[in-house]
Amino acid sequence: MAHEHKLEIFRGLLKFKSNTQKIWGVLIFLSIVTAIEVALGITKPEILTKTSLIGMKLLNWIFIILTLVKAYYIAWDFMHLRDEKTSLRRTIVWTPIFLVCYLIFILLFEADYIYNVYKDGFVAWDF
Amino acid sequence: MDTTVTEENVWGGGNRPLGASYGKLMMWFFIVSDALTFSGFLASYGFSRFKFIETWPIADEVFTHVPFFHGNYPMYYVAFMTFILIMSSVTMVLAVDAGHNMKKNKTIIYMFLTIIGGAIFVGSQAWEWATFIKGDYGALETNGGRILQFVKADSGERAALADFAKVIPGDREQHSKNVGVWFKDEPTLTSYTVEEVKAGFMANPNILIRTETINEDGEKTLLTREESLSRIQDAKLVVEGANLVRNEYGSRLFADFFFFITGFHGFHVFSGVVINIIIFFNIILGTYERRGHYEMVEKVGLYWHFVDLVWVFVFTFFYLV
Numbered sequence: 319m320a321h322e323h324k325l326e327i328f329r330g331l332l333k334f335k336s337n338t339q340k341i342w343g344v345l346i347f348l349s350i351v352t353a354i355e356v357a358l359g360i361t362k363p364e365i366l367t368k369t370s371l372i373g374m375k376l377l378n379w380i381f382i383i384l385t386l387v388k389a390y391y392i393a394w395d396f397m398h399l400r401d402e403k404t405s406l407r408r409t410i411v412w413t414p415i416f417l418v419c420y421l422i423f424i425l426l427f428e429a430d431y432i433y434n435v436y437k438d439g440f441v442a443w444d445f
Numbered sequence: 446m447d448t449t450v451t452e453e454n455v456w457g458g459g460n461r462p463l464g465a466s467y468g469k470l471m472m473w474f475f476i477v478s479d480a481l482t483f484s485g486f487l488a489s490y491g492f493s494r495f496k497f498i499e500t501w502p503i504a505d506e507v508f509t510h511v512p513f514f515h516g517n518y519p520m521y522y523v524a525f526m527t528f529i530l531i532m533s534s535v536t537m538v539l540a541v542d543a544g545h546n547m548k549k550n551k552t553i554i555y556m557f558l559t560i561i562g563g564a565i566f567v568g569s570q571a572w573e574w575a576t577f578i579k580g581d582y583g584a585l586e587t588n589g590g591r592i593l594q595f596v597k598a599d600s601g602e603r604a605a606l607a608d609f610a611k612v613i614p615g616d617r618e619q620h621s622k623n624v625g626v627w628f629k630d631e632p633t634l635t636s637y638t639v640e641e642v643k644a645g646f647m648a649n650p651n652i653l654i655r656t657e658t659i660n661e662d663g664e665k666t667l668l669t670r671e672e673s674l675s676r677i678q679d680a681k682l683v684v685e686g687a688n689l690v691r692n693e694y695g696s697r698l699f700a701d702f703f704f705f706i707t708g709f710h711g712f713h714v715f716s717g718v719v720i721n722i723i724i725f726f727n728i729i730l731g732t733y734e735r736r737g738h739y740e741m742v743e744k745v746g747l748y749w750h751f752v753d754l755v756w757v758f759v760f761t762f763f764y765l766v
Contacts, residue, residue, distance in 0.1 A: 337542050345535045349528065356524040359505070359765045367663055375663075378766045385761040389754055396538050396750040406463040410473055418484045425488050429495030436496070444658075445589035445679060 324400050327391070344395045351384050373430075472744045476751045479713075483755050486706050487762055493698045500591075500657040502695035503665070504764050506603075510576050523764050526569045527756065530714075533562025534753040541746045544739025549728065552742060556725045559749065563718040570711045577703065580686030581605065583635075584693040585642060587679035592695050594655040595646075596667060606683070609652050610637040611645040635683040646677055657695045703763065710759055713752045720745050 325334045327344065334340035358366070358377060366377035394400045399407050436443065463470065494501050505519040512522070540555035583606035585593045595604040622630045637645075646652055654673035658666045668676055684693045692700035724745050733739045 338539065341535055341538045341542070345531065348531050352524060352527055352531070355761075355765060356520055359520055362663075381761050381765045385757055388757050392534065392750055392754045392757065396534050396753070397747055403464040406465055406470075406473075409463075410477055414477055414480050414484065417481060418488070421484065421488045422491065425492040426495050429492045432496045433498055437499075443589055444591055445587060 323398070327395065340395065344391050348388055348391060351388050355381060355384055466740060468740065468744055469747070472747050476747060479751065480755075483706075483709075483758070486702075486709065487758060490702045490706060490762060493696075493702065497696050497698070499659055500696055501659070502657075502699045503659070503663075506665075507577070507694045508573070508764060510581075512572055520764060522569070522573070523760060526566055526573075527760050529562055529566050529569070530753050530756050533559045533566070534750050536562065537746045537749045541739075541743045544733070544742040547734075547739070549731070549734055552739060553725070553728050556721060556728060556742070560718055560721050560725060563714055563721065563749075567711060567714050567718065570707060570714070573707070574704075577700075578686050578688070580693045582693065583607075583637075583683065583685045585639065585677070585680040586682040586684050586691060587676075588681050589679070590691075590697070591679075592657055592684065592691075592693060593676065593680060594665070594693070596653050596655050598651045598653050598670070603655075604652055606637050606642055606685070609645040609649045610642045611648060613638070613641050613644065635685050637683055639680055639683055642683060643677060643680065647674075706759060706763070710752070710755055713755065717745075717749050717752050721749065 323337045323340070325337065325340050326332065327334075327340065327347075332343065334343055358380065362377065366380065367375050369376040371379055393411070399410065465473070508523060509517045509519045510522065511518045536555045536558040540552050540559060543551035543555055582594065582603050584595070587593060595606070595609070596602065597604045597608075617634075619634050620629060620631045650670060652673075653670060654668045654676050656666045656668065656676070660666050682691075684691050686693060687700040687703075689701055689704065691697055694700065724741060727733065727741070728739075733741060
């Protein structure tokens with residue numbers, strides 16, 4: 319990164335004059351996202367908790383997506399992946415994403431199976 | 446091989462194919478592997494939660510305290526902790542930026558602020574643990590290991606054991622190694638025995654039992670008085686607060702994962718603060734000034750942001766979802 323900084327976020331929608339300014343801009347953005355998360359977590363709007371999408375409440379999907387958005391800006395601007403070479407960035411980002419998706423897929427399916435075994439099996443556990 | 450040849454040869458490691466220095470690249474190696482470790486923890490948390498999806502504790506009802514304030518404030522304090530950590534991340538980037546511009550004094554100030562932010566976060570986490578371990582309402586455990594909590598029928602508020610338990614005179618003393626004839630000790634005695642809680646429950650028709658099961662509205666199931674009276678016969682133990690074996694909030698695994706994941710993260714923050722302090726003194730001593738660059742600040746910065754990044758995920762999966 320040593321030489322120059324890319325000073326645009328939101329695909330060039332927002333341009334900053336200096337690196338310091340960009341840092342404060344990203345902080346404001348992250349704070350807003352956190353505030354939205356907390357507000358949703360406290361109010362829990364019924365529309366979002368009653369609707370479910372692929373086995374999970376819509377509200378939880380929103381939380382996860384907002385988390386990934388925050389993670390993106392922390393990694394891209396605070397850890398300045400934005401200024402690194404594309405090859406380095408891809409190596410760092412896609413390796414864990416691939417492995418983690420695989421792990422989550424396996425574990426959650428297995429957990430759901432075990433849940434059904436507990437539920438429909440003939441072993442009492444609530445006594 | 447000639448030195449100049451290796452310099453130009455990418456596969457010989459002579460030049461920098463990824464445009465990053467050795468130290469930075471190694472820090473990224475560490476971060477990626479550590480990220481996979483945390484992912485493993487959080488995925489196994491998801492595994493256990495999906496396994497007991499109908500009975501998992503609701504985080505909003507567990508983490509409701511704010512220091513120096515009484516009452517029910519779900520999540521505000523954790524949100525504050527998140528903000529502190531993001532804030533200290535910002536001062537860290539500013540320190541890195543000041544280091545790039547070779548501004549020694551600015552770097553010192555920003556590093557100092559980062560350390561303070563980290564210390565506040567670790568302190569908050571310690572407080573959070575203490576509150577979690579102490580517990581607030583108390584509950585009963587049944588023969589099958591299920592947790593029964595109590596609710597006041599008229600107001601719908603949670604009832605603490607102290608609100609209704611009957612004190613039966615003739616309490617026994619805690620055994621401890623130094624006074625016992627047989628040099629044996631025992632786990633800490635709870636403030637009330639099962640008999641006292643049961644007697645108080647029978648005498649007070651205003652108290653209902655709440656089970657672990659989550660109903661269609663996403664709330665814990667409240668039993669009627671008749672159901673409660675028959676359910677309390679299953680009770681075997683009084684549970685106050687949390688330890689690694691059982692906790693008053695519900696599923697046993699919930700407390701285990703809480704201690705393990707937030708503990709592991711807290712340890713990362715703690716070591717981050719220690720490393721930051723070392724770098725802070727190095728800057729003051731002028732080590733990087735003499736070296737001619739402040740890349741070390743950037744490397745610890747990467748670690749510090751990573752700790753922040755992990756917290757963003759812990760926050761979501763432990764407190765929000």
